[in-house]
Amino acid sequence: MAQGTVQVTHGGASRWRRRSGEYPTLTAALAAAGDGDVLSIAPGTYRENLVLRHAVTLRGPEGAVAGSVRIAPLDGVALTVRASAVVQDLYLEGADRAAPALLVEEGSPELSDLRVHTRSASGIEVRGGARPLVRRCTVENPAGVGISVLDGGGGVFEECEVVAAGQAGISVRGGHPRLERCRIHHAVGAGIAVTGEGSGLEALGCEVYEIKGTGVQIAARAEARLTDCAVHRTSADGVTLDTDAVLTLAGCDIHDIPENAVDLRARSVLTLSRTTVRRFGRNGLSVWDPGTRVAAESCEIHDSTGDYPAVWISDGATVSLDSCRLHDVPDALFVLDRGSRVDVVDSDLSQVRNTAVSVSDGATAQLDDCRIREAGTGAWFRDHGSGGTLSNCTIDTVQTGVIVTKGADPSVERCTVTSPAEAGFYVSAGGRGTFTACRVTGSAGFGFHVIDGCRTSLTRCHTERCARGGYEFAEDGPLAEECTGDESGPRQAAQAAGGALAGARPVMPGARTATAAQGLTGQGLAGQTPAQAGQVPASPAGSPADAAAAPAARGSGEVLGQLDALVGLDSVKREVRALTDMIEVGRRRQQAGLKAASVRRHLVFTGSPGTGKTTVARLYGEILASLGVLERGHLVEVSRVDLVGEHIGSTAIRTQEAFDRARGGVLFIDEAYALAPEDSGRDFGREAIDTLVKLMEDHRDAVVVIVAGYTAEMDRFLTVNPGVASRFSRTITFGDYGPQELLRIVEQQAEEHEYRLGEGTGKALLAYFTELPKGPAFGNGRTARQTFEAMVERHAGRVAQLADPSTDELTLLFPEDLPALSAPC
Numbered sequence: 001m002a003q004g005t006v007q008v009t010h011g012g013a014s015r016w017r018r019r020s021g022e023y024p025t026l027t028a029a030l031a032a033a034g035d036g037d038v039l040s041i042a043p044g045t046y047r048e049n050l051v052l053r054h055a056v057t058l059r060g061p062e063g064a065v066a067g068s069v070r071i072a073p074l075d076g077v078a079l080t081v082r083a084s085a086v087v088q089d090l091y092l093e094g095a096d097r098a099a100p101a102l103l104v105e106e107g108s109p110e111l112s113d114l115r116v117h118t119r120s121a122s123g124i125e126v127r128g129g130a131r132p133l134v135r136r137c138t139v140e141n142p143a144g145v146g147i148s149v150l151d152g153g154g155g156v157f158e159e160c161e162v163v164a165a166g167q168a169g170i171s172v173r174g175g176h177p178r179l180e181r182c183r184i185h186h187a188v189g190a191g192i193a194v195t196g197e198g199s200g201l202e203a204l205g206c207e208v209y210e211i212k213g214t215g216v217q218i219a220a221r222a223e224a225r226l227t228d229c230a231v232h233r234t235s236a237d238g239v240t241l242d243t244d245a246v247l248t249l250a251g252c253d254i255h256d257i258p259e260n261a262v263d264l265r266a267r268s269v270l271t272l273s274r275t276t277v278r279r280f281g282r283n284g285l286s287v288w289d290p291g292t293r294v295a296a297e298s299c300e301i302h303d304s305t306g307d308y309p310a311v312w313i314s315d316g317a318t319v320s321l322d323s324c325r326l327h328d329v330p331d332a333l334f335v336l337d338r339g340s341r342v343d344v345v346d347s348d349l350s351q352v353r354n355t356a357v358s359v360s361d362g363a364t365a366q367l368d369d370c371r372i373r374e375a376g377t378g379a380w381f382r383d384h385g386s387g388g389t390l391s392n393c394t395i396d397t398v399q400t401g402v403i404v405t406k407g408a409d410p411s412v413e414r415c416t417v418t419s420p421a422e423a424g425f426y427v428s429a430g431g432r433g434t435f436t437a438c439r440v441t442g443s444a445g446f447g448f449h450v451i452d453g454c455r456t457s458l459t460r461c462h463t464e465r466c467a468r469g470g471y472e473f474a475e476d477g478p479l480a481e482e483c484t485g486d487e488s489g490p491r492q493a494a495q496a497a498g499g500a501l502a503g504a505r506p507v508m509p510g511a512r513t514a515t516a517a518q519g520l521t522g523q524g525l526a527g528q529t530p531a532q533a534g535q536v537p538a539s540p541a542g543s544p545a546d547a548a549a550a551p552a553a554r555g556s557g558e559v560l561g562q563l564d565a566l567v568g569l570d571s572v573k574r575e576v577r578a579l580t581d582m583i584e585v586g587r588r589r590q591q592a593g594l595k596a597a598s599v600r601r602h603l604v605f606t607g608s609p610g611t612g613k614t615t616v617a618r619l620y621g622e623i624l625a626s627l628g629v630l631e632r633g634h635l636v637e638v639s640r641v642d643l644v645g646e647h648i649g650s651t652a653i654r655t656q657e658a659f660d661r662a663r664g665g666v667l668f669i670d671e672a673y674a675l676a677p678e679d680s681g682r683d684f685g686r687e688a689i690d691t692l693v694k695l696m697e698d699h700r701d702a703v704v705v706i707v708a709g710y711t712a713e714m715d716r717f718l719t720v721n722p723g724v725a726s727r728f729s730r731t732i733t734f735g736d737y738g739p740q741e742l743l744r745i746v747e748q749q750a751e752e753h754e755y756r757l758g759e760g761t762g763k764a765l766l767a768y769f770t771e772l773p774k775g776p777a778f779g780n781g782r783t784a785r786q787t788f789e790a791m792v793e794r795h796a797g798r799v800a801q802l803a804d805p806s807t808d809e810l811t812l813l814f815p816e817d818l819p820a821l822s823a824p825c
Contacts, residue, residue: 007040026050026071035083041090043068049076052085052109060089067091067115075099078118081132082106087114094118097143100125104132104153112136119143123162126153126175134160142166146187149175157182168193169208172201172222179203189213191231197221209233215254218245218268225250232256238280241268249275260286261301267291275299281306284329290316290339297322298653302329309334313342313363320344323657327351331358332375338362338385344370346657355380356398359408364388373397378417381408381433390415400424401440404431404456412438423449424463427456427478435461446472447485458483563619567737567744572616575732579603580623587627601629602696602727604718605708607734610782613708614668616734621666624704631664638667640674643688651687659695662703672707676720689720696727737784739769745784746791755792756811764815771821790819 007022023029026048029039038057043065050071052058060069071078072093077100079092084107092114094101101118104111104126112135116123123139125148126132132155139146139162146162146169149155153175162169162184169187170179172194183206184191191208192215194201199222206229208215215231216239218224223246230253231238238257241247241264251274254261261280264270265288276299277284284301287294294317301310302325309331313319316339324347326332332349333356335342340363347367349356352375359365362385370393372378378395381387384407391413395401401417401424404410409432416439417424424440427433427450434457440447447463447470450456456478463470463485470485560580563573583601601624605613618635625633636658643655659667669675675685696705707717711733718725737745743765750757757765765787772783794817799805 007042030054030056041069045070045072047073049073049078049080051080051082052087053082055084055086055107057086057088058090059087066113077101077103079103080105081109081111081130083109085109087111089113090115092116092118094120094123096120100148101141103127104130104155106130108132108155110135114138116140121145122148122171123165124148125150126155126177127151128153131155134158136160138163140164145169145171146184147171147177148173149177151175153177156180161185162187168217169211170201171195172199174198176200177202179206181205182207184208185210187211187213190217191215191234192224193217193219194222194224195219200224203227203229205229207231211235214238214240215257216240216247217242218247219243221245223247226252228252230254234258237261237263238277240264241270242266244268247271249273251275253278255279257281260284262286263288264292264294265289268293270294272296272299277301278303279305282308283312284310284326285319286312287317287319288315292317294319295322296320296324298324300325300327302327304329306330309358311342313340316340318342321347323347325350330354332356333365334358334360335363335365336361340364341388342366344368346370348373350374352376356395358382359386359388359410362386365390365410367391367393369393371396375399378402379410380405381410381431382406383408387411389413394418395420400426402426403428404433404454405429406431409433412436414438416441418442420444423447424466425449427451427454430454432456435459437461439463440466440470443467446470448472450474450478454478462486560623563616563623566612566615567741567748572612572732572734575730576616576620576623579730580627583624583627583629587629602705603707604714604728604731605706605734606711606714606731608710608736611734611736613734614670616732617666617668617706617708620706621704625665630666630704634662634665636662636665636667637670639670640685640688643669643675643692644684651684652691655688655691656695659692659699659703663699664702666704666706669705669707671709673709673713673717676717686720689724693724693727739766742769742784742787746788749785749788750813753792754811755795755813758812758814760815761813761817764818768818768821787819791817794819 023032026041026046027050030050030052033039033054033056035055040059040061042061048071066089069089070091070093075096078094080103081087082105087109092101098121100122101116101120102124105128108131110133114137116137116139118141120141120143122145123141124134127150130153134155134157137160142164143166145167146165147157149172151174154177156178158180160182163186165187167188168190169184170192173196179201181204185208190213191211192201194217197220201224203226208229208231211234213234214236215234216226219242221244225248228251232255234257237259238254238261243266245268248271253276255278257279258281260282261277261284262270263286267289272294284304285294304310307330310326310329311319311333313335314337316337318341320343322345327348327350329352331354332352333342335358338361343366346369349370349372355377356372356375357365357367357379359380360382365388368391372393373396375398378398378401379390380403382405386408387410389411390402393415395415396418399421401420402412404427406429411434414437419442422445424443424447425435425438431454437460439462441464443466446468447466448458448461449472451474454474458478458480459482461483471483560577563576605617607613614637621630621633621635624630638658642658644651675688677685692705707714709717743762746765747757791813795813798817799809802809
């Protein structure tokens with residue numbers, strides 16, 4: 001193609017019109033043109049090195065075929081931009097391996113619809129203070145980098161494409177570009193590489209694929225944020241972070257990766273939200289080294305194509321997973337090495353071929369409100385120093401629920417194992433562990449199987465329908481207290497346990513130990529319900545036990561009887577009975593074909609901590625379920641931390657999720673006034689309130705909402721949104737317990753644990769509770785229970801000095817066992 005002419009159209013004052021006209025070369029035209037001039041280039045090939053020093057417009061002729069204007073020098077930079085010029089519809093070629101084809105050094109030029117086909121150092125290079133706007137440009141550079149942003153350069157790249165690169169598709173060193181809806185593919189080494197302190201990148205809606213190497217690399221203190229991006233079909237890892245790198249992935253999709261989907265090391269920090277990782281050959285998430293951290297929220301990792309754990313955490317790294325799903329993988333979570341830790345909240349681990357959670361070599365795992373199902377092993381704490389906590393978790397359809405071996409010492413609280421093929425909980429080889437209020441149902445083997453003299457502690461555990469028996473202990477077995485069983489398999493409970501529980505040692509002096517002959521009953525060891533010992537402890541928010549503990553099977557009369565058995569709360573009991581009567585009569589009127597008065601079931605509970613608000617909320621849900629008003633009647637307890645997110649939009653999602661967990665039951669919001677602090681400013685708590693008000697209106701029959709807190713603060717809370725007060729039918733005030741009522745709670749605690757109050761102890765307790773300072777954090781019922789526990793501890797210290805104590809000495813509590821009065825709480 002022959003070189004054409006260049007038409008310069010002047011855009012300035014008339015005295016400069018001499019610059020207008022046709023020029024034989026681009027160099028000549030640029031020498032004559034000034035700011036505002038338009039250079040229209042005729043079709044042809046121009047073997048020139050162009051430099052734009054003025055804010056001109058450089059473009060191909062209107063209506064010409066794309067690529068008809070080619071800038072193709074034999075060496076050097078084809079086009080250098082040093083001004084806020086406009087460049088459109090050009091085809092740039094470079095052949096210099098030491099120079100870029102297009103160099104942007106200064107200004108904020110607009111570059112659009114360019115095609116850069118080159119075999120040079122880089123296709124487009126931005127450096128210095130340049131901030132170009134690059135639209136719909138295509139770069140092909142099989143010999144070097146597609147786009148380089150260096151030394152303070154930046155700019156915005158919209159709908160651009162790197163179709164091939166012999167090195168990284170986009171390389172950032174010391175620059176800060178923004179990519180929007182760009183595609184990077186068929187690069188070598190990395191699709192996107194951001195390296196060095198001060199380097200940063202933001203990508204929105206971009207796609208990185210068909211990379212011979214790693215999809216995205218962030219290293220050496222660089223930072224990046226990818227939103228709604230996709231990384232797939234690489235030959236190495238999908239995303240890597242190294243040496244203090246920081247990356248945020250939001251709404252991204254990483255898939256079809258033969259190695260690690262995401263790998264980070266050396267104190268790097270990764271934040272993920274709404275991100276999916278799927279079809280990966282090694283680890284979905286691989287985290288190494290002390291100081292390396294990952295925080296993932298609402299993410300999904302699934303469909304592994306290899307034989308490695310979905311999440312691997314080692315060498316002192318830490319990972320937190322919140323509301324995540326891991327499924328269809330060989331193993332879900334492997335955490336190993338001292339200092340390594342994983343925290344998992346409200347997450348699902350399912351379809352796991354081997355082990356859902358593996359903890360070894362001194363590592364720690366904390367799982368709260370999680371669900372594990374269809375796995376070989378639910379959780380395995382493997383060796384000495386390994387531990388952590390499983391709290392309010394459900395484990396369903398596994399070979400074994402929880403395994404503890406070789407000196408590992410986890411704490412397992414309020415967890416339920418359903419339908420294990422072997423055992424619910426299995427402890428061997430010197431394993432330890434503390435199991436509190438755990439439950440095994442429908443085991444094909446034992447419920448709890450503890451062997452090899454393991455020093456395990458079980459408290460208030462329960463088994464049902466375990467084929468081989470609820471409990472199997474070694475001779476010198478674990479500590480066991482208040483454990484019960486209701487086996488209905490081929491062998492009865494006493495036979496299945498083999499008498500092993502008879503050798504278990506009680507935790508508290510005088511407490512009964514579950515034995516094959518005496519304790520495996522559905523009524524509990526002391527034959528008492530939890531309410532008879534004061535108030536029923538609350539379950540944490542979103543507890544998996546919410547569904548298991550749904551109490552709809554009992555009649556309203558029985559539940560109201562339990563309410564009446566609570567200490568004190570006379571006015572509260574009257575309010576609840578009046579509300580229950582209205583609901584019951586309304587139901588009967590409807591059955592008779594009459595109109596029923598509309599009763600708003602949402603309530604406000606006000607009063608000090610420890611006055612029974614959570615307990616009454618739980619019983620209220622059970623009453624409504626027994627009347628057919630609610631489907632399940634379970635309680636989901638939340639507070640501000642469970643509802644309020646850290647960024648715009650996350651609060652509504654959290655509030656919706658909490659509301660969904662409470663469907664068919666009661667959503668109990670403790671300290672609800674914290675959602676509307678007096679100095680709220682830009683606080684997201686108001687978003688939670690607004691979301692809640694709308695959900696209560698849209699699903700008025702699905703969930704009962706109870707908000708609770710101090711009286712004055714709740715009065716203010718009811719005024720923060722015009723719809724709040726109208727959603728709640730009434731306020732129930734919980735008065736403080738008096739000394740006589742606190743004494744009664746202590747008496748119930750003593751009765752439950754087979755202690756007695758000695759002569760003068762009741763009078764001493766009354767005086768103690770009268771004089772006890774009552775600061776703003778005074779716990780009322782909790783204070784009574786803590787007082788009893790302190791008395792038992794002091795009693796034990798006294799009786800332990802006796803050589804052969806009598807039954808009275810083992811059971812009687814005296815005034816000297818009372819703790820000293822403390823300062824106001």
